[in-house]
Structures are given as C-alpha cells and as structure tokens.
Amino acid sequence: MKIICEKCGFTMNLDKSRIPEKGAKGKCPKCRHIFTIKNPGTGVSDNANKSQKTLYWLQGGGCGGDTWAFFNSEPPETSELINDLNIRLLWHPSISNHSIAAQNKLNNDLLSGKQALDILCIEGSIIRGPGGTGMFDTLLGKPKKDIAASLANKASYVLAVGTCASFGGIGADGEIEATGMQFQKWTPGGFMGENFKTKSGLPIINLPGCPCHGGVISGAIAALVSGIPLKLNQYNIPLEWYGTLVHQGCTRNEYHEYRVEEKKIGEKGCLFFYLGCHGPLVYGPCNKMLWNRRSSKTRVGVPCFGCTRPDFPQQYPFFKTRNIEGIPIELPDGVNRAHYLAYKGIAAAAAPERLKKRKTGI
Amino acid sequence: MSRKYIFPINRVEGDLEIQVELKDGIITEAWSAGTMYRGFENIMKGRSPMDGLVITPRVCGICSTAHLKAAAKALDMAYNIVIPDTAKMIRNITMGVEMLQNDVRQAVLLFMCDFANPYYKDFPLFKEAVSRYEPLKGSSALQTLVESAAIIEITAVIGGQWPHSSFMVPGGVVSSPSINDINQCTYLLNRYRKWYEKQILGCRLERWAEVKNNLDLDKWLEESHLHADSDLGFFIRFSKKAGLDKIGKGHGNFICFGSFDMPENTDIKSLNKGPKYLPAGFSQHTRIQALQEESIFEDSTCSWFKTDDRPLHPFEGLTIPYATGGEGKKYSWAKAPRYQGLPAETGPLAQMIIAENPLFTNLVSSKGPDVFSRELARIVRPAIIIPVLDKWIKEIARNMENFCRTYQEKESGKGFGLIEAPRGALGHWIHFKNEKIENYQIITPSAWNGSPRDLNGVRGPWEQALVGTSIQDTDNPVEAGHIIRSFDPCLVCTVHAI
Ligand code: SF4
Ligand code: SF4
Numbered sequence: 006m007k008i009i010c011e012k013c014g015f016t017m018n019l020d021k022s023r024i025p026e027k028g029a030k031g032k033c034p035k036c037r038h039i040f041t042i043k044n045p046g047t048g049v050s051d052n053a054n055k056s057q058k059t060l061y062w063l064q065g066g067g068c069g070g071d072t073w074a075f076f077n078s079e080p081p082e083t084s085e086l087i088n089d090l091n092i093r094l095l096w097h098p099s100i101s102n103h104s105i106a107a108q109n110k111l112n113n114d115l116l117s118g119k120q121a122l123d124i125l126c127i128e129g130s131i132i133r134g135p136g137g138t139g140m141f142d143t144l145l146g147k148p149k150k151d152i153a154a155s156l157a158n159k160a161s162y163v164l165a166v167g168t169c170a171s172f173g174g175i176g177a178d179g180e181i182e183a184t185g186m187q188f189q190k191w192t193p194g195g196f197m198g199e200n201f202k203t204k205s206g207l208p209i210i211n212l213p214g215c216p217c218h219g220g221v222i223s224g225a226i227a228a229l230v231s232g233i234p235l236k237l238n239q240y241n242i243p244l245e246w247y248g249t250l251v252h253q254g255c256t257r258n259e260y261h262e263y264r265v266e267e268k269k270i271g272e273k274g275c276l277f278f279y280l281g282c283h284g285p286l287v288y289g290p291c292n293k294m295l296w297n298r299r300s301s302k303t304r305v306g307v308p309c310f311g312c313t314r315p316d317f318p319q320q321y322p323f324f325k326t327r328n329i330e331g332i333p334i335e336l337p338d339g340v341n342r343a344h345y346l347a348y349k350g351i352a353a354a355a356a357p358e359r360l361k362k363r364k365t366g367i
Numbered sequence: 368m369s370r371k372y373i374f375p376i377n378r379v380e381g382d383l384e385i386q387v388e389l390k391d392g393i394i395t396e397a398w399s400a401g402t403m404y405r406g407f408e409n410i411m412k413g414r415s416p417m418d419g420l421v422i423t424p425r426v427c428g429i430c431s432t433a434h435l436k437a438a439a440k441a442l443d444m445a446y447n448i449v450i451p452d453t454a455k456m457i458r459n460i461t462m463g464v465e466m467l468q469n470d471v472r473q474a475v476l477l478f479m480c481d482f483a484n485p486y487y488k489d490f491p492l493f494k495e496a497v498s499r500y501e502p503l504k505g506s507s508a509l510q511t512l513v514e515s516a517a518i519i520e521i522t523a524v525i526g527g528q529w530p531h532s533s534f535m536v537p538g539g540v541v542s543s544p545s546i547n548d549i550n551q552c553t554y555l556l557n558r559y560r561k562w563y564e565k566q567i568l569g570c571r572l573e574r575w576a577e578v579k580n581n582l583d584l585d586k587w588l589e590e591s592h593l594h595a596d597s598d599l600g601f602f603i604r605f606s607k608k609a610g611l612d613k614i615g616k617g618h619g620n621f622i623c624f625g626s627f628d629m630p631e632n633t634d635i636k637s638l639n640k641g642p643k644y645l646p647a648g649f650s651q652h653t654r655i656q657a658l659q660e661e662s663i664f665e666d667s668t669c670s671w672f673k674t675d676d677r678p679l680h681p682f683e684g685l686t687i688p689y690a691t692g693g694e695g696k697k698y699s700w701a702k703a704p705r706y707q708g709l710p711a712e713t714g715p716l717a718q719m720i721i722a723e724n725p726l727f728t729n730l731v732s733s734k735g736p737d738v739f740s741r742e743l744a745r746i747v748r749p750a751i752i753i754p755v756l757d758k759w760i761k762e763i764a765r766n767m768e769n770f771c772r773t774y775q776e777k778e779s780g781k782g783f784g785l786i787e788a789p790r791g792a793l794g795h796w797i798h799f800k801n802e803k804i805e806n807y808q809i810i811t812p813s814a815w816n817g818s819p820r821d822l823n824g825v826r827g828p829w830e831q832a833l834v835g836t837s838i839q840d841t842d843n844p845v846e847a848g849h850i851i852r853s854f855d856p857c858l859v860c861t862v863h864a865i
Pocket of ligand 2: 251252253255256257258259261274275276277282283284285303309
C-alpha cells in the first residue's frame, strides 16, 4: 500500500502485512518527520482508516455505457484513480467479485450506517413503471428504485452519471416512466425531489452525456475526494466540463464560420443547417477533451445528437435539422435571430474557394 | 429434500437472477430471470427510420458498435443498397475491435476474476490467481484495463468515439479517414497484437494456429513455460484442475449469423468461401446446416409479455409488457428465441463450430460443449481475427475515395440486419411506413443464451447448462457463476431490448 508522509507529502510503498493492527510509528525517509501509520484493515465493514473515501456504483435503468466510458478514460486510468487517491471501491457491478453473502452484509452495513458511504455513483435512470411500482426493474423481487433512494440518503455525495441518471434519458417519455435522480428532463424534482440534499449539503451532482465522458467521471470523483468545490449551473451540472458548447473545438468550425454546409452525409462541411448537428446548442466537453483520447463524433462527420441536454433523446428525427425555409428553428445558444441571419448571409458570400471546394482535407 | 435458491449474478453486464432448485447439493432445475425492462422496441415506434442508428446503440454499453451495425444493415436492405468495399472494411474493422476489447475484458475482468474468489482459497493455484486477477490490483487485470481501452481507440479514430457513436449509415459510413488515421489504426492494432501474444497467449499467433486438437493443446501447454505462464496457459491449468471441462454442458445446439461481410476486392478468403468471413449457420453438435432467416421465431410463453398462441417471426413480433394471461408461468423479461423451434447457444464457440475450426470441432465432438471450451473459444478468438483486420486496414489505403453510396430514400420498407456481436448472433428487424417506424424488433445474443422456457417447456441454453451441477456453498455459488459467465451474458442487451 501507499504511505504518504503527512508533512512533506513524500510517498513510499509498504507491504500491508508489515503494519500491526493498531498501526505503527514511522519516520519519513525524506523529511524525517515521525508519524503514525494506520493499518488499512481488511473486512468489508472495517472503518479503521477514516481518510479513505468509499465509493459505491449502482446501476439502474441503463446500458452500462458510462461504466465503459469510465474504464476507457486515461489519464488517470481507472485503477490509478482508485488506488492513487486511496479510494475504497465498495462495489462496482462490473468488476467486484464478492460472494452473495459478502454483498448482502455490505448492503446491510451501508443501510444501518455501520459502513460509511462517501460517494454514490448512479448510472442509468430510475425506472418507476409500471404505474409507479418500479417493478420493471427489480433486485430480489424489490424495486431497484427503493435501493437507490436508501443509498442516496446515506451518501455524502451523489453523482448522477450519464443522461439517464441525470434527467431520465432513454425511456423518460415511455411506458417505463424513467426519471433522473433529481430532474425529470428540464424540470427539477425527479426521483428524490427538488429539495433533497445529500449529507454534504449539496444536491445530486449531474454528469450528463450518453455516455458521460470518462474524463468527466474521473475528474468529478477526484474533485470530491480531494475536497475541491465544483461550481454548478441551474441543472446541477459542474461548469468545469459543461461550460462550453460542444461546437467549440470542432475541426469543422471553419466550415461553420462561412456557412459551408454538408447537405448529404459524407460530403464534408458543417453539419448544422441540414444534418441536425446540436454542437452549437448544447454544452459538453466532447471537442475539448476528445473521446478515447482521439476524436469526437462531429470531427469524423457524425452530427452531435445533443446527448448532454435534459431532453435527450429528442422527440423529432435525428440526422435532420428542423428548419423554416432553410433556416434552423434552433439557433446557437443565446444569439439574436435577426443578427445571426444577417451574419450568416454575409459569411456565406465571403466563403473562400478552398472551403467551398473542400480542399482542407477535413 | 429439494430447496429453492435465488442467485443474483454480477459481472454480467446488467441484472440477472438465477433461481435454482437444489437436491443434495445438485441443481435439479434452473430458471433464468432478466430483471429489467427498458422498452426499446416501443420507444422506436413512430420515430424516423434513421433514428435506430442513434437509439439502438444505447441498448448496450459494451457492444454499441454491434447494434449500430445491425441497425445500418437493416436500413441497407430496406433501401436496397450495396455498400462500397471501403465501407465494408471500416464496418468490419470497428466490429472486430469491439470483439478484441470485449474478449480480453470478459476473460480477465469478468471470468477469471472468479479464480480469485475465496471459494478457491485452499486451491494450489489460488495465490497466483489472486496476484493476477484481483479487481483493480491483479497484474493481468491492470494490464487488461489499459490495453482494452487502447485497442478501442481505433473506433474513435474512425467513428469519433466509443461507445455510442453513429458513424455507420445506410450506404456505408460517414467518415473518410485520412492516411494518417489509417497509420494510427495499424499502430494500435500492432500494439495490441504484441501485448496479446506476450501476455494472453504466450506465443505468436502463428504458433497458436497449429493447435488443431486436444492432443496439440496438451503439447502446446507443456512446450514452454511462456505458454504455461500466459493467461491462456493459466486458464487451461486452472480450469482442468477445477473441473471446468466437466460442467455447463447445455443442449449442444449452436447458432451463428456470420460475421464480417467480404469486400469484393480483397486478398482475404472467407473461411467457407461464402459471403461472410465467419460463416452463418445452425448446428446440432457438429452437424451444420445453412442459416435461414425465416426459421427464427420468438416465444414469450414464459416472458412477462402478452403471448400469442404461437411463436412469432420478428417481423410480426409483439412487445406488450405485463399483459394478463399465462399467470404463474412467466418469470423473465427476456423472450425465448428459437431456431426451427429449438433453443441454441451463440457466441465465439458457436462461431468456431459453424466455421469448422478443427480444435473446437474436436473438443465439442469428443465431449460436447462445456465451460472450458466456451471460454477458451473467447480467449483465443482475437488470434483468429487480428490478422484479418490487419489486412483490411492496409487494404483501405488502396482506395480512399468512396465511403458512402448515395441512394433513393423510400417512404416505406422492410429490412433486417443479422450480424455477430461480440457475444454472438444479433438481429434487428425494421418495418417502416410513411417514414415512420411501424415495428422494430431486436434479438440479442444473450436472449438466445439466457432465454427462458418456451411453450413446450424446453429450457434455454444456460438453464440447461446449469442442471446437474453441484453447488458447494449457496452463499457463494461460484460453480453457477462459471457456467453463466462462460456464455458472456449481457443482460442489458437482453432485457432492455425486448
Ligand atoms: S445515459 Fe446513455 S450511456 Fe448512460 S446508461 Fe443511459 S443510455 Fe447508457
Ligand atoms: S459540425 Fe456541428 S460542432 Fe462541428 S462546426 Fe458544425 S455545428 Fe459546430
């Protein structure tokens, strides 16, 4: 295990088995400061090391995509995040290997308060159907939604990971009566109610995206563990990752600037006027942090589908821009319609040949 | 006396509960219950046909490229388009790398993780298992997290992101990769190959290809400590000691929809000279027949849906949850797909059997399918597909012009896309009228494998595979976990989609 000197921050590795149960005095090899090294303990309900933060990942009505986005993020790679920040992962349904008995004990200890819960990550929507019973999603015959509620009441922080957990996402309009933890699409409330606060005094923090970018998930976890405050907007979304439009940083920005548009898929150009790109309408880090360290949908020619927005998935067709006489109904967030149209007209007239002829190689 | 138990199974992508009846510690009956319904097929109704490309990848977070491909192929058929070779290659490559990331993740993080379960604490190989597979700590687990995330970067280079991009469209793909993109893909695949050869296989792909039967397998294991010490070598040593080649037998029926559409112009030859590199087919043990789409039906006698008086072809499929009728019989959110009325297992082992791979044909014809052969097929599948993907990545560079063919949109149409997802046979069926979806049906691989009983009371494949297994500790039923996980179950697909 890693031992960090409380004075100078020097890190060293020590074999866990060499630390007696009660802990031991140790001297930092760098600054010579003497301090107590605590035994991290072993059992599921052992709370010996108070500085160690615990994390529990619950999956509800979702596809598991946020989990895999998280496992694909790097740096820090998932194991680095967990191990280096000294997080104790109590449970993740895709990697934990507890026995059924150990898992039951853990859940009981969490609910009785014997086991402290610092961060609860919820992935997937809260399924309330049919008729509010939640029986479309059960664990051992009981609705999963009840488990989500009891854990949320115990946790210091709750992260709603992905658009389903944040706003309802897939199924929010349908028979499964899906909702987000504290929002139903644009409306505050959702499953836990508008006034709900976690033990830390914060509301549920929403990390939308379908899936949420893995770097956002690890960044948010790291911030909470390290006590760095996150500034939230009116949808309880941290501005750190959702302060800019998806459009910002797209390699097609120059096409957009001069209104050189892609009318048919694969033509190259900006996807805003015809192919339904939501880049200028929704907030997210896709073109800033990039996906899988490589690219983004809009860079390769897939329109942004607005998957971070509370109304995703939209009720009108994808791959088409809703327009009135060729002008999109929804314009870039915050622009004045008349000014924007005048500017676009002039921009199109000023478009250079190298863009019109797609000579840029993008 | 027999008693009933419920085993919730984790590390299976989604929610699964197995109910078993035990008599003297032996499973005498098993019921597999998917415990969630997400209603995708009804969400699709009334939407634009193209929306399937955006909505259906969200069925599953670990095989979203597979759903995208099935959705795109169903539209290709509905619009009657033949896509260009370059697009075929791109679809094949991205589908292939989804298998590459899945196979090592499943083997190391989900399956062999159980070797480090306290159940085995007195087992001679336990210490080694813990040092390799302990979650987030074991040496192989750590490497697998990094390398599986690295190989899927290929899909991001070509398709923008993974999971959940929509870069395949009717007519081809939206992207037009540059020479530099192609070089990056080559580099990423080489990197994965080197790691896979060193860590997972313990030998070159070429050496592994010489293993053609059970005897060759023993010889390979003894030949070098590099073989015995690799994850594959450890898997074989552990499985044989733990008797995994004796449990999880199943019906012995296999189904494969075929994978990797052959480009017209390529140096690769498909395994049976047919239109797909891995051929489609159905087999009872090793008696293989050609696949006929008309023979696929879904039965919902034991599923929590309205039941027709007969199994329905997917074009007629109904998805009406919690309708009345059939009380007492229903126990799962999964429907029961059947081929010519029979249950069938699907996945890498089925692919190998239908492709007449000598090693797996030998293993299955001598002992029938079991946990060992099923998991082995998955661990070594990358060895078969890496060289093919490598060739296609290079061949794309021959013609970088045309990645998408234009076509005439139609107001109404019907089509299906049958493909192989990482976990096996996946089908999408679409029917649209006046540019709106009338009916959309999805049959996922885990619907085949984890299906409940049908109207004749015949068990689904993994229910069947569980019967007869002895369980040592009902608080920690590791044996049941091995059997279920050898099918690489993906319940998010199965139940969410139905
Ligand atoms: S938000 Fe998207 S990625 Fe996350 S669970 Fe829902 S469908 Fe899956
Ligand atoms: S394609 Fe979309 S994100 Fe890119 S420049 Fe155009 S509108 Fe912006």
